[in-house]
Each structure stands twice: as C-alpha cells, then as structure tokens.
Amino acid sequence: MRKTVLMTLMASLLGFFCGCSNSSPVTLNRKPEGRILIVCYSESANQNTMTAATWIQEQVGGDLCAVKMVTPYSDSYSKVLKEAKHHLDNGIKPEILPLEKKVGDYDIVFVGSPVWYGTFAPPLGTFFGQNDLSGKTVIPFCTHGGGGSGHLFEDVAKAAPKSKVLPGLALKGSNVVERTIGRGTASKASPDEVIEWLNEILE
Numbered sequence: 375m376r377k378t379v380l381m382t383l384m385a386s387l388l389g390f391f392c393g394c395s396n397s398s399p400v401t402l403n404r405k406p407e408g409r410i411l412i413v414c415y416s417e418s419a420n421q422n423t424m425t426a427a428t429w430i431q432e433q434v435g436g437d438l439c440a441v442k443m444v445t446p447y448s449d450s451y452s453k454v455l456k457e458a459k460h461h462l463d464n465g466i467k468p469e470i471l472p473l474e475k476k477v478g479d480y481d482i483v484f485v486g487s488p489v490w491y492g493t494f495a496p497p498l499g500t501f502f503g504q505n506d507l508s509g510k511t512v513i514p515f516c517t518h519g520g521g522g523s524g525h526l527f528e529d530v531a532k533a534a535p536k537s538k539v540l541p542g543l544a545l546k547g548s549n550v551v552e553r554t555i556g557r558g559t560a561s562k563a564s565p566d567e568v569i570e571w572l573n574e575i576l577e
C-alpha cells in the first residue's frame with residue numbers, strides 16, 4: 375500500500391515537472407467536406423511553408439502540390455531579397471511550372487506562401503493569374519520571419535475575388551522547422567497551432 379502511494383506521488387511529481395501530465399492532445403473537431411488541394415510555394419532551404427503545408431495535410435488529407443518557378447530565385451539570400459522586390463514593385467508574375475494537379479478538380483484550396491515584404495511571393499501571383507478559383511473555398515496560410523502576415527491575407531482575398539476566403543494562419547518560420555537548441559537538443563514546434571486554427575475556421 376505504502377509502495378503504491380509512493381509511486382503515485384512520484385508519477386504526479388514527474389508529470390508536474392515535465393508539465394505533461396494534464397495536457398490533453400489537441401485534435402481536429404471535423405474534417406472539411408469536399409475535395410481538398412493544398413498549394414504551396416516555399417523558397418528557403420528550411421522549407422518552412424512546405425512544412426506547415428504537410429501539417430495541414432496530416433489533418434485534413436487531400437493533395438499537396440508545390441508551386442515551382444521555371445527559373446528559381448538565386449541561392450543567395452541577399453539576391454533573393456532584391457529579385458523578389460523587383461518582381462513585386464513591378465507587378466511581375468514569374469513563370470511557373472505546370473501544377474501537378476488540376477485546381478478545377480477541387481472544392482477547397484489551401485494556399486501557402488512565405489510572407490515577402492508583407493505579401494505573398496510572386497510565383498503565387500502567377501498561380502492566381504492562371505487558375506480560376508471562383509466558387510471555391512480558399513484558405514490562406516503563411517510563414518514569416520517575425521513580422522507577421524502583413525497584408526498577405528487581404529491580398530489573397532483580392533486575388534481570389536469570387537472565392538470564399540477563410541481566415542488565414544500565420545506561423546513564425548523558425549518555429550516550424552526542426553532546430554537545435556543549446557547543445558544539440560532538437561526541438562520542433564508542435565503542429566497543435568494548425569489544429570487549433572482549423573478548429574476555429576472550419577464550421
């Protein structure tokens with residue numbers, strides 16, 4: 375008897391210090407109805423936005439499709455900053471490779487982008503120009519470097535004026551990828567934020 379009480383006490387203390395004993399797992403309330411496509415442009419080597427896209431797919435299923443440029447941006451970060459600014463300032467829609475999926479086959483289209491100068495990346499401008507999203511539900515998501523979503527969600531709504539655009543998700547990019555903290559401890563932010571967001575926006 376004393377042994378059982380002692381073990382229960384130790385388990386409670388361990389749970390208390392880990393902060394994990396009372397945390398209930400976050401689960402998706404319900405999957406959206408309809409055929410789902412997740413379209414995503416992700417540029418950096420970390421692939422932050424693509425990682426967020428896979429978290430969404432893990433929850434809602436559907437098909438995931440990367441937007442890729444015919445001539446990708448430079449490898450150098452400082453050059454990408456200049457090239458992207460040039461495209462955005464001049465309304466240039468860079469050529470993209472044909473999508474692997476037909477947007478017309480889907481009812482719900484998640485659209486993901488890194489935040490670039492407060493908006494979505496130019497290759498997605500090309501995507502919006504080439505695909506008719508009328509009558510579809512469009513759900514934007516983005517990753518950023520700490521500045522938040524800027525006017526990206528408003529810009530998605532403007533680019534898809536005949537769609538039902540749901541409230542978007544903005545994740546800080548460095549919280550999305552696996553990263554090293556201190557002396558080699560790997561840490562990855564939890565996809566719970568994605569689930570909580572989906573539970574809020576999906577009726």
Ligand SMILES: Cc1cc2nc3c(=O)[nH]c(=O)nc-3n(C[C@H](O)[C@H](O)[C@H](O)COP(=O)(O)O)c2cc1C
Nearest residue numbers: 416417418422423488490491492518519520521547
């Ligand atoms: C051209 C360029 C512009 C950027 N502009 C912003 C910005 O306005 N606000 C911000 O918070 N982060 C900005 N960032 C950082 C990216 O949004 C962030 O690193 C993102 O998670 C990268 O996603 P990816 O790995 O999918 O490419 C910018 C990065 C680049 C390359």
